[in-house]
Amino acid sequence: MTRYAMTVDLRRCVGCQTCTAACKQKNGTAPGVQWRKVLDIETGEFPDVRRTFMPVACMHCDEPPCEEVCPTTATQKRDDGLVSIDYDMCIGCSNCVMACPYEARSIAHDVKFAYGDKPMANEAKMFDPARIEVASKCTFCIERIDQAHEQGLTPGVHPEVTPACVNSCASGAMLFGDIEDPNSNVSKLLKETQSFRQHEELGTGPGVYYIWDKNDEEL
Amino acid sequence: MKNSNSSIYSKVQRNWDWRAAGNFIGGGVGSGLIFWSILLSPLGYDSLWLMLAGLALVGTGLFCVWLEIGRPWRALNVFKHVSTSWMSREAIVAPPLFAAGAACWLFEPLLAWPTALLALLFLYSQSRILLADKGIPAWRHPRCPQLVITTGLTEGCGLLILALPLIDTHQPWSWALMLILLGLRVLAWQHYRAGLEQASAPPACQKKFTAINPQFLWLGHIAPAVLLGFAFVQAEAAMLAGILAIGSGAWMKYTLICKASFIQGYSMQHIPVRGQRAPQRSVSAH
Amino acid sequence: MNSSNTKTVPSYCYNCVAGPDPMKVEVVDGVATQVMPNFDACDSHPGKGRPCVKAYGLVQKTYNPHRVLQPMKRTNPNKGMDEDPGFVPISWDEALTLLTDKLNSIRAKGLIDEQGTPRTAATFGHGGTPMYYMGTFPAFLASWGPIDFSFGSGQGVKCVHSEHLYGEFWHRAFTVAADTPYTRYVLSLGTNVDATGGPCAIARHADARVRGYKRVQVEPHQSVTGATAAEWVPIRPKTDAAFMFALIHSMLHDHPRNELDIDFLRDQTASPYLVGPDGLYLRDPDSAKPLIWDSEQQQAVPFDRVNVIPALEGTFKVGHAISVDADDERHQLNDIEATTGFNKLLDHVAQYSPDWAARICDIPADTIRRIASEYLDNACIGETIEIDGATLPFRPVAVTLGKSVNNGWGAYECCWARTVMATLVGALEVPGGTLGTTVRLNRPHEDRLRSVKPGIDGFMEQKLNPTDKENWVAKPTGRNAHTTLVPIVGSSAWSQALGPTQLAWMFQKDRPEGFNLPEPTKPDIWFIFRSNPAISFWDTRSLNKSIADFPYTVSFAYTLDETNWMADLLLPEATDLESTQLIPIGGTKFVEQFWKHKGAILRQKVVEPQGEAKDFTWISTELAKRMDLLDKYNTAINRGAGGVAPLRGEGYDFSLDINKAHQPDEIWDAVCKATSTELSNNEETKDLDWYKENGLYLKPIPQKSWYLYPTMKELGIRFEMPYQERLLRIGKELGNRLHEKDIAWWDEQLSEYSALPEWHDIPGRWETALKNEGADPDDYPFWLLATKSMQYHTGANVSIQLMREVSQNVRGHTGVIMNSNSAAKLGIANGDRVEIRSNIGVTIGRAELIQGVRPDTLVIVGQFDHWATPYAKDLEMPSLNTIAPMSLELTDATGSGADIVRVAISKVKGETS
Ligand SMILES: Nc1nc2c(c(=O)[nH]1)N[C@H]1C(S)=C(S)[C@@H](COP(=O)(O)OP(=O)(O)OC[C@H]3O[C@@H](n4cnc5c(=O)[nH]c(N)nc54)[C@H](O)[C@@H]3O)O[C@H]1N2
Ligand SMILES: Nc1nc2c(c(=O)[nH]1)N[C@H]1C(S)=C(S)[C@@H](COP(=O)(O)OP(=O)(O)OC[C@H]3O[C@@H](n4cnc5c(=O)[nH]c(N)nc54)[C@H](O)[C@@H]3O)O[C@H]1N2
Ligand code: SF4
Numbered sequence A: 001m002t003r004y005a006m007t008v009d010l011r012r013c014v015g016c017q018t019c020t021a022a023c024k025q026k027n028g029t030a031p032g033v034q035w036r037k038v039l040d041i042e043t044g045e046f047p048d049v050r051r052t053f054m055p056v057a058c059m060h061c062d063e064p065p066c067e068e069v070c071p072t073t074a075t076q077k078r079d080d081g082l083v084s085i086d087y088d089m090c091i092g093c094s095n096c097v098m099a100c101p102y103e104a105r106s107i108a109h110d111v112k113f114a115y116g117d118k119p120m121a122n123e124a125k126m127f128d129p130a131r132i133e134v135a136s137k138c139t140f141c142i143e144r145i146d147q148a149h150e151q152g153l154t155p156g157v158h159p160e161v162t163p164a165c166v167n168s169c170a171s172g173a174m175l176f177g178d179i180e181d182p183n184s185n186v187s188k189l190l191k192e193t194q195s196f197r198q199h200e201e202l203g204t205g206p207g208v209y210y211i212w213d214k215n216d217e218e219l
Numbered sequence B: 001m002k003n004s005n006s007s008i009y010s011k012v013q014r015n016w017d018w019r020a021a022g023n024f025i026g027g028g029v030g031s032g033l034i035f036w037s038i039l040l041s042p043l044g045y046d047s048l049w050l051m052l053a054g055l056a057l058v059g060t061g062l063f064c065v066w067l068e069i070g071r072p073w074r075a076l077n078v079f080k081h082v083s084t085s086w087m088s089r090e091a092i093v094a095p096p097l098f099a100a101g102a103a104c105w106l107f108e109p110l111l112a113w114p115t116a117l118l119a120l121l122f123l124y125s126q127s128r129i130l131l132a133d134k135g136i137p138a139w140r141h142p143r144c145p146q147l148v149i150t151t152g153l154t155e156g157c158g159l160l161i162l163a164l165p166l167i168d169t170h171q172p173w174s175w176a177l178m179l180i181l182l183g184l185r186v187l188a189w190q191h192y193r194a195g196l197e198q199a200s201a202p203p204a205c206q207k208k209f210t211a212i213n214p215q216f217l218w219l220g221h222i223a224p225a226v227l228l229g230f231a232f233v234q235a236e237a238a239m240l241a242g243i244l245a246i247g248s249g250a251w252m253k254y255t256l257i258c259k260a261s262f263i264q265g266y267s268m269q270h271i272p273v274r275g276q277r278a279p280q281r282s283v284s285a286h
Numbered sequence C: 001m002n003s004s005n006t007k008t009v010p011s012y013c014y015n016c017v018a019g020p021d022p023m024k025v026e027v028v029d030g031v032a033t034q035v036m037p038n039f040d041a042c043d044s045h046p047g048k049g050r051p052c053v054k055a056y057g058l059v060q061k062t063y064n065p066h067r068v069l070q071p072m073k074r075t076n077p078n079k080g081m082d083e084d085p086g087f088v089p090i091s092w093d094e095a096l097t098l099l100t101d102k103l104n105s106i107r108a109k110g111l112i113d114e115q116g117t118p119r120t121a122a123t124f125g126h127g128g129t130p131m132y133y134m135g136t137f138p139a140f141l142a143s144w145g146p147i148d149f150s151f152g153s154g155q156g157v158k159c160v161h162s163e164h165l166y167g168e169f170w171h172r173a174f175t176v177a178a179d180t181p182y183t184r185y186v187l188s189l190g191t192n193v194d195a196t197g198g199p200c201a202i203a204r205h206a207d208a209r210v211r212g213y214k215r216v217q218v219e220p221h222q223s224v225t226g227a228t229a230a231e232w233v234p235i236r237p238k239t240d241a242a243f244m245f246a247l248i249h250s251m252l253h254d255h256p257r258n259e260l261d262i263d264f265l266r267d268q269t270a271s272p273y274l275v276g277p278d279g280l281y282l283r284d285p286d287s288a289k290p291l292i293w294d295s296e297q298q299q300a301v302p303f304d305r306v307n308v309i310p311a312l313e314g315t316f317k318v319g320h321a322i323s324v325d326a327d328d329e330r331h332q333l334n335d336i337e338a339t340t341g342f343n344k345l346l347d348h349v350a351q352y353s354p355d356w357a358a359r360i361c362d363i364p365a366d367t368i369r370r371i372a373s374e375y376l377d378n379a380c381i382g383e384t385i386e387i388d389g390a391t392l393p394f395r396p397v398a399v400t401l402g403k404s405v406n407n408g409w410g411a412y413e414c415c416w417a418r419t420v421m422a423t424l425v426g427a428l429e430v431p432g433g434t435l436g437t438t439v440r441l442n443r444p445h446e447d448r449l450r451s452v453k454p455g456i457d458g459f460m461e462q463k464l465n466p467t468d469k470e471n472w473v474a475k476p477t478g479r480n481a482h483t484t485l486v487p488i489v490g491s492s493a494w495s496q497a498l499g500p501t502q503l504a505w506m507f508q509k510d511r512p513e514g515f516n517l518p519e520p521t522k523p524d525i526w527f528i529f530r531s532n533p534a535i536s537f538w539d540t541r542s543l544n545k546s547i548a549d550f551p552y553t554v555s556f557a558y559t560l561d562e563t564n565w566m567a568d569l570l571l572p573e574a575t576d577l578e579s580t581q582l583i584p585i586g587g588t589k590f591v592e593q594f595w596k597h598k599g600a601i602l603r604q605k606v607v608e609p610q611g612e613a614k615d616f617t618w619i620s621t622e623l624a625k626r627m628d629l630l631d632k633y634n635t636a637i638n639r640g641a642g643g644v645a646p647l648r649g650e651g652y653d654f655s656l657d658i659n660k661a662h663q664p665d666e667i668w669d670a671v672c673k674a675t676s677t678e679l680s681n682n683e684e685t686k687d688l689d690w691y692k693e694n695g696l697y698l699k700p701i702p703q704k705s706w707y708l709y710p711t712m713k714e715l716g717i718r719f720e721m722p723y724q725e726r727l728l729r730i731g732k733e734l735g736n737r738l739h740e741k742d743i744a745w746w747d748e749q750l751s752e753y754s755a756l757p758e759w760h761d762i763p764g765r766w767e768t769a770l771k772n773e774g775a776d777p778d779d780y781p782f783w784l785l786a787t788k789s790m791q792y793h794t795g796a797n798v799s800i801q802l803m804r805e806v807s808q809n810v811r812g813h814t815g816v817i818m819n820s821n822s823a824a825k826l827g828i829a830n831g832d833r834v835e836i837r838s839n840i841g842v843t844i845g846r847a848e849l850i851q852g853v854r855p856d857t858l859v860i861v862g863q864f865d866h867w868a869t870p871y872a873k874d875l876e877m878p879s880l881n882t883i884a885p886m887s888l889e890l891t892d893a894t895g896s897g898a899d900i901v902r903v904a905i906s907k908v909k910g911e912t913s
């Protein structure tokens, strides 16, 4: 079996938002819609303050509550772990938005362009009316994953079939791959490091792992 | 871990507004009314108008939802996921509910029983919709359905008390029922809030409930209870109690759906180690 | 998108000085849709083929509906903020005719005006990056003649200025970086590399973090780089010199000598040079060579005597020596007591204990001592490392300085202390240590190592502006007087732009008392490109008035902005994704672009230019043609002015017919061929089409070339550290010259020329400046600082919606950063609209309350407060530049100033939280 997952190395991330911008561009999301973003988190009190950058997007959960609640089956979990949305099926009821504990989903209600009502040439090229008034979120760049099968390439290894955010990351904070394959980049890195997943207690089985230190056993 | 900025604080959800609340209010009060109308008239004859009013309320609620959804012309897709989605289930209960109601009215008053049952199912589905929404701590709490159901029944009873003199006469047994329901509702409410506290629901969410607590208790429970007692002297007082019970319930539900619906927020269990670990520094040095 | 009309095109981004960074652009049906990494360069580019977030804004930049897409001329003769310029579209033919008429009239009058300064001035902004977008325009400028680059936009004087100047002086380091892949410990004083170093720095430091290096970020607020550091030390602004002096004190007085790199100090630096009672080097009476103390023979001998082990420390009796003072004044010295430069340092820093510094810097003395110890602990004295087969010292500790630490008052002290710290442990220009990344003031730019030549006194040769009586340039040749006032900036192609450019602006309006240099004139014509001084400099509102006074301004314009609001002619050039240019890559570049390759990278016409925008090379050729300068222009291109290599070299000749006007593609084809032929030593020739397909051409260079140490050793040159005898002397000489001319207004600046910098109340200068302006410093209780934004390159991409959107995820991008406890005391809540007031003005924004900033400090990100630039003018963003004064008093001896100002802050009246 294949289970695609992402690792985010918090030690590397500098909060530059290159991934945020790359995702927006690759997926042609409207102004204000961010399928991923990087949080700028401060903890502590002066002068003992820490500031951390944490990228967030859809976790492509093992047990996605968004899928469970979706009344239309527009949201579906695939065998390879990707959680997808069929825009033509979705009725925009927002139930999935409420069900997701990761703020991964949003619904764009209006047609919006960067500079007012008129699309620029690039926006016109990327504009997809099917995405208005329906739920949308990070797809793990699903078209690229699907191409991998056609082209015999490996997601996470070959950039053509790797998520745009992962490719773009200036610090190399992110890896992508099949977590069921012990030899994949993600599996190997997770073995060497200590990581957590957000809100594991909710039983969602998120597919994004946050690395925060090396594995003490490896020391 | 003490946060000094707001980026991972949870915020109130903005996707469901008064229209969604309308569904939970209309659906609650409507299905509650349908249910209690059976008690009024086990054979169904005398409760027809009440039942129809209840159905109208449920229908209004659903119309509100229809207004809310982004792609209303695809609304029929809502039936597609009965296997897990309580929203599908709520939707799938609605047509038989209306059909039973209509049949009851047109053909067979005894059908009031299945109608009432379907109304209960509808109310139950609504409570489960909220429970399944894991992104909202106030909704996903296991004690939330009890609250939603008791409040729906209480409001339904309130409406019943209000409506009875219009179609019939005051029925003191409904006052007694109401007293019991008020008791249950206040219990469910306190129990629910205690649960939120135990589960460390977002403080802002708990604060919203705490803020309405005094009024909810006094105007929503104690005052109606006193009024119900007074109703044995002056029957009209019961109607006022009914209004208060409905109003407070609706207000509480509106709060639940639109105001206290703080989203989960993010969590960062570990601050990353950037290079060598930072030395411990004594804060007192500054 | 995966239609058959989709292609990906390689190109580069050089929007900020951290570039160039390779990228690819996806084009669908002739429309650029997305930017992506160029993984073809994954193994060669230090950033692994990835551009940064700013590059992703280039798609919107191209299609921005607010672009100027046709030449425009001004119709309103009045210029001012409130005067609508009344630009009307004209044809290119009309525009170029207007421009050539203007230029011809200037040529008729003479290229130099009555005051001896060029009638033509030009300003190209942002740290020299416009060069990489102006095609062959440099060849046109070369064919034209003298041009004054005096009017800066803050590039230079507000950049990492003292580092540029002193960095090149001490170790050919126009910019300075840690040898990140090897270092174990970086002490970063305000270096914001994780925001400003581009993907190269980000990737290198991320690797180092995972490897386990330690970076200590010393900075008044916790910047992005402070966030990613292991430790943040919130220092009081402008007290870094005291902190570093105390570190040096601790290293010298709290630790045994063997924790230092004694061999390095003795053999590679001026530490053993003997200093006499007059503070000058003791010199050999015959050769005038500096003396050292031969510890075996117990006598003073010239520094270059072989087989001598010099004494590093000690006091020695010297029978007979001379010293050479300013203006070659020789003193005979007999039977005197001499001591070494090192000893001088030792004695000098004795006064600067950690306890002393603690009070000034607001850093606990224990922290200072600990950092000094950590620095020594990690220095690995005695260890070596093998690089490209050579055994080099391994000293994995580095010290780096950021903007505002290394410019303005105190910057000399900090740059000196930084280099001293590296010197003490032999971590200068060796693996793991503190390195220079590029040269600009010295030649050749493309090879830092070759720019080093033996000079006097055993040090490297310096091309300084003369201060001797005969050769001192008493009459400035440019309006910022760099050759007259700043010896160390030199007079190479880049020097003028690194001169005290604020003087050029200031002197247009007010001149100091006793000013007797030639009265500054206005340039007859001023070219401006990719620069917006009306936003980027200090005291921008009044600077704007000077711009409005210029008689004729030609702006190569992307959109309307605050500077070209005053222009007479707007010329839209085809921008980043629309035009062609080949530039050098690898070798020496700014910041952390340490490549193991060298070569050339092509920026190509990814999509057709929008509207009437024209390739800069086309514009340049057209101008040359119309001005009858084709021969000179083409000759300049043939010499290599337009690109990378000369078009004719050994064994190849792709030179252009000098009498013809060539199309851009023809020119770049020749440049491509010449470059690849030269780089491959005539082994292969790649034409423009090849580059269009492949993007970049590289050949490997040894990593050894990152380090200057082997060259210094080979040439037998010592680092001019720690004692600054030469600077002391030059300062005196400059003083003599100026005083001979009755110029006293540069006296404060002269005080900076010292052999060993002393602490003076540096932050106090800003308070004194306020008093001198008649203001009460207590009315302005906060320090306001600037910090750069990862998502913005200075003010150049403020009109890109995507950058605005994603920057909102990063703190500081909605207003002014303030400590929440300080805010509470003033009743300011998060998000409140606040006014930040200095003695010269007000700027308005929203309060962003955090804990990661000193209670006495406010910080504003980037440079905003636009009032003309479309889109940007609707974002209410405050700017330091609106309220920071431009003043002679706050200008240091190198001619730079820091982005710092005393301010007050309060809620805007009538608003509630
Ligand atoms: N507050 C504050 N002020 C600062 C700094 C700071 O950090 N804070 N930094 C200082 C430093 S270090 C520097 S180097 C200077 C830099 O400041 P500047 O030299 O002014 O450079 P930019 O802000 O990059 O230039 C901005 C102009 O370039 C135009 N532009 C952008 N792209 C194009 C294009 O493709 N074609 C044309 N024709 N024009 C284009 C923009 O419209 C804008 O008007 O600022 C200094 N000022
Ligand atoms: N993303 C991006 N990258 C850029 C640029 C850009 O505009 N955007 N510009 C490029 C240019 S032209 C330049 S010159 C470089 C500059 O690169 P940096 O020098 O890294 O620039 P800054 O971000 O201004 O960093 C200076 C830091 O010093 C802090 N500081 C201010 N005063 C003091 C002080 O007294 N003591 C200490 N210790 N710290 C202080 C400020 O808070 C600020 O965070 O960046 C280049 N890279
Ligand atoms: S993160 Fe949210 S949207 Fe994504 S799969 Fe999990 S629940 Fe669904």
Ligand code: SF4
Pocket (backbone or CB within 6 Å): A069, A070, A071, A072, A073, A074, A075, A085, A089, A090, A091, A092, A093, A094, A095, A096, A097, A134, A135
């Ligand atoms: S908004 Fe669309 S995807 Fe989400 S639950 Fe409703 S129908 Fe499903």
Ligand code: SF4
Pocket (backbone or CB within 6 Å): A022, A023, A024, A026, A027, A035, A036, A057, A137, A138, A139, A140, A141, A142, A163, A164, A165, A166
């Ligand atoms: S995987 Fe693709 S869709 Fe998801 S955040 Fe990354 S770029 Fe966006």
Ligand code: SF4
Pocket (backbone or CB within 6 Å): A012, A013, A014, A015, A016, A017, A018, A019, A020, A038, A053, A055, A168, A169, A170, A171, A172, A173, A174
């Ligand atoms: S691109 Fe990489 S380093 Fe930058 S914010 Fe995204 S994850 Fe972090």
Ligand code: SF4
Pocket (backbone or CB within 6 Å): C013, C014, C015, C016, C017, C018, C019, C020, C021, C050, C051, C052, C053, C054, C055, C197, C198, C199, C793
């Ligand atoms: S760091 Fe500068 S040159 Fe490099 S990609 Fe970013 S903006 Fe372009």
Ligand SMILES: [Mo]
Pocket (backbone or CB within 6 Å): C126, C127, C154, C155, C156, C158, C159, C160
């Ligand atoms: Mo700069």
